[in-house]
Amino acid sequence: MTRRTEALSIGQVSEATGLSVHALRFFEREGLFLRPIPRSAGRQRVYDPADVQWLVLCNRLRDSGMSIATLRRFAELVRSGPGNEHERLALLEEHERTVRARIAELDASLAVIHDKVITYRGHLRDGTATGLWAPTPSP
Amino acid sequence: MTRRTEALSIGQVSEATGLSVHALRFFEREGLFLRPIPRSAGRQRVYDPADVQWLVLCNRLRDSGMSIATLRRFAELVRSGPGNEHERLALLEEHERTVRARIAELDASLAVIHDKVITYRGHLRDGTATGLWAPTPSP
DNA sequence: GTAGAAACTAGAGCGTGCTCTAGGTCAAGC
């Protein structure tokens, strides 16, 4: 007897992933799923837990700045089955480098911003808050 | 004798800040400068080094994800002179929190991505690269 | 069987942040 995997409606998947139902349909149009999502007799989408797992990964990739186009490329690679794992790895490695670079950039900006915050606090404490916008050590 | 500050053309400011001349005019329309940029006899913008310094800070704020709207709010506060330093500090502190949260989010995503990378490398090394997309420890 | 919620499609619309176009004007060198 074939074990039925748990069927999920678009609303349930939306709930589970935090993606809106609009976004889920958009993702499908954009070819971001790993398979054609099957439909019920009434043409409604029937997802399964593996789709949700994939979407969770998609969320991580999107949240870390991967574009829809790159995500689609990754999905295409996974869809086309075994044999292109080196390409998938290369794509992920590239994205990892991008994310690390972005974090480094944010760290650098954060240092500048935190410095400003410290300076403002100091001047406010001392009552000498003039000309504080400058990026160099404040006057 | 009044010391002339160094006058800069829009092209020079573009060069110095990395912002395009289009972006500089856009920033001006959006009210992101600390003063009305003066014009030459021929209606050309005449910047000075302080404008460049401000733009360098703007770049840091923008690069770290501050919206144009928030940057405008900050510029308005600075423009309106002394007396609102607490507001400026609050704005910067809020942005600092936002940036830290973003870094934390990226760190979390990076962990997931790096994990995938490691898994792909392992499976490729072992020649067992199947079903590797899953976000859970790969099958 | 009927109400109300949820889903469907195709396609328009929107917020953000520039970027580019069109049609000039201005400045510097020869």
Added chain:
DNA sequence: GCTTGACCTAGAGCACGCTCTAGTTTCTAC
């Protein structure tokens, strides 16, 4: 004076990533 390149304005256009609309159908509960 003329060329060349930088600059001007106002406004249109664009890429991205959804979000929403309109009109219809389907599902669920009573």
